[in-house]
Amino acid sequence: MVERRKPIKVTEALQRLMEYKKYGGIQHTPIEDSYGRFLGQDLVADHDVPFFDRSPYDGFAIRAIDTNGASRENPITFEVIGEIGAGSVFTDNVGTRQAVRIMTGAQIPEYCDAVVMLELANEELVDGKPMFHLTRSVIPGENISFQGEDTKQGTILAPKGTYINPGIVALLATFGYKQVPTSSKPKVGIIATGSELLEVDEALEPGKIRNSNAYMVYAQLQRAGAEAIYLGQFSDDFDTCYKQVLDSLSKVDFLITTGGVSVGDYDYLPEIYQKLGAKVLFNKIAMRPGSVTTVAALNGQLLFGLSGNPSACYVGFELFTRPIIRTFLHAYHPCLKKEVAILGSDFSKANPFDRFVRGHLSYDNGRLVAIPVGLDKSNVVSSLGLADILIQLPGGTRGYERGMEVTVILLEDQEGATIDSFIKNNINARKELRHEY
Numbered sequence: 001m002v003e004r005r006k007p008i009k010v011t012e013a014l015q016r017l018m019e020y021k022k023y024g025g026i027q028h029t030p031i032e033d034s035y036g037r038f039l040g041q042d043l044v045a046d047h048d049v050p051f052f053d054r055s056p057y058d059g060f061a062i063r064a065i066d067t068n069g070a071s072r073e074n075p076i077t078f079e080v081i082g083e084i085g086a087g088s089v090f091t092d093n094v095g096t097r098q099a100v101r102i103m104t105g106a107q108i109p110e111y112c113d114a115v116v117m118l119e120l121a122n123e124e125l126v127d128g129k130p131m132f133h134l135t136r137s138v139i140p141g142e143n144i145s146f147q148g149e150d151t152k153q154g155t156i157l158a159p160k161g162t163y164i165n166p167g168i169v170a171l172l173a174t175f176g177y178k179q180v181p182t183s184s185k186p187k188v189g190i191i192a193t194g195s196e197l198l199e200v201d202e203a204l205e206p207g208k209i210r211n212s213n214a215y216m217v218y219a220q221l222q223r224a225g226a227e228a229i230y231l232g233q234f235s236d237d238f239d240t241c242y243k244q245v246l247d248s249l250s251k252v253d254f255l256i257t258t259g260g261v262s263v264g265d266y267d268y269l270p271e272i273y274q275k276l277g278a279k280v281l282f283n284k285i286a287m288r289p290g291s292v293t294t295v296a297a298l299n300g301q302l303l304f305g306l307s308g309n310p311s312a313c314y315v316g317f318e319l320f321t322r323p324i325i326r327t328f329l330h331a332y333h334p335c336l337k338k339e340v341a342i343l344g345s346d347f348s349k350a351n352p353f354d355r356f357v358r359g360h361l362s363y364d365n366g367r368l369v370a371i372p373v374g375l376d377k378s379n380v381v382s383s384l385g386l387a388d389i390l391i392q393l394p395g396g397t398r399g400y401e402r403g404m405e406v407t408v409i410l411l412e413d414q415e416g417a418t419i420d421s422f423i424k425n426n427i428n429a430r431k432e433l434r435h436e437y
């Protein structure tokens with residue numbers, strides 16, 4: 001007798017899963033390798049930026065008071081007593097109507113309080129001495145980048161768990177982090193099951209297909225921020241698969257298997273969980289694709305049983321594995337971000353389950369437009385390369401029409417969403433908001 005599974009809602013599955021979340025440790029990473037990782041501690045400014053008053057222009061540092069009354073009719077002449085480029089410091093006194101030639105980024109001399117741009121100074125050599133005439137007055141503080149105007153000492157610039165983008169790398173360098181405290185990446189093992197699987201470099205044979213899931217999941221793990229460990233592909237043989245799963249558990253923080261998770265004769269994952277004594281958190285979700293996505297826990301360690309069907313495998317990963325990985329990395333927003341978009345073409349397939357349709361997001365006059373891409377079947381692979389969103393279509397409707405508002409899940413976004421906002425931010429299908437499009 002085939003097992004009858006009772007589907008649970010996506011949100012329910014996510015909540016059950018998140019009870020098993022765990023946080024990883026912290027390690028030091030050379031700054032050159034920090035891009036794409038996550039901050040392991042708050043990034044706090046330990047000094048003002050800039051650290052000293054500096055010139056934002058190439059020009060002359062002067063005392064503003066000396067320019068009082070300057071005009072076209074009454075130009076005021078300054079004597080240039082020195083010059084500094086960025087990195088140099090001028091420490092001598094600067095007296096009445098004296099100026100220091102100063103380049104962008106150089107520290108303002110102690111006795112000066114304004115900078116005149118080179119373009120406004122009429123330069124002249126008088127008896128071999130550099131001078132310039134000024135035909136307008138300046139106020140104290142004019143053209144000065146003040147100490148701390150960029151950021152003040154003590155400011156939290158990015159909290160622990162922040163995704164390190166190139167801008168964060170600039171901040172890390174500014175504050176002297178040659179080695180960056182980063183969240184340790186979870187080690188996530190991948191096992192592909194299926195007697196039909198060929199390795200990528202093998203020639204096609206009748207009845208066989210190349211194993212695309214393992215490499216797809218490998219890349220999804222990298223995108224999520226994990227360390228992917230490919231543990232191999234194995235035939236649908238219970239003893240082999242059981243042994244591989246058992247042996248792998250000690251090597252990884254989380255284990256992903258693909259395939260063998262449904263109700264077929266050679267779908268051995270359910271039996272493997274049973275023999276291991278793992279608790280199955282769910283094995284049927286009211287969603288398409290990915291309804292067979294299964295998660296089991298053994299001694300607090302999570303085993304993700306993703307579908308063998310490529311699109312189902314992909315969606316199961318992004319909805320369930322990703323938040324667990326990002327949480328391990330201390331990300332405050334572990335889920336993918338959702339947005340509201342206008343459906344760009346009809347999607348008429350009715351379904352009792354929520355659908356996560358692969359789509360592409362574009363912009364039309366300031367509005368987000370979501371267009372389904374490729375064939376919408378869970379066994380297809382071709383649409384995945386085109387997808388940068390999943391269009392979330394709640395189940396229980398007769399289908400969707402172009403112009404309706406839909407929720408989209410952004411696959412390439414790094415900001416993410418909290419579990420709560422991911423769960424709440426669902427458009428009610430029955431509102432059937434229609435837009436001219």
Ligand SMILES: Nc1nc2c(c(=O)[nH]1)N[C@H]1C(S)=C(S)[C@@H](COP(=O)(O)OP(=O)(O)OC[C@H]3O[C@@H](n4cnc5c(N)ncnc54)[C@H](O)[C@@H]3O)O[C@H]1N2
Nearest residue numbers: 192194211212213214259260261262267292307308309312
């Ligand atoms: N009687 C039923 N049959 C099926 C059900 C069901 O509820 N009752 N569910 C269907 C759904 S939905 C899905 S999704 C699949 C899930 O299948 P499994 O997770 O058990 O995966 P397999 O049977 O091993 O393979 C399914 C499919 O995917 C291909 N595959 C497997 N591994 C890979 C890989 N590494 N790379 C590329 N493609 C892979 C495999 O050849 C099969 O075509 O079950 C339905 N059946």
Ligand code: MOO
Nearest residue numbers: 290291292312378
């Ligand atoms: O789990 Mo299957 O992917 O619903 O299509």
Ligand SMILES: [Mg+2]
Nearest residue numbers: 260262264267
């Ligand atoms: Mg199967």
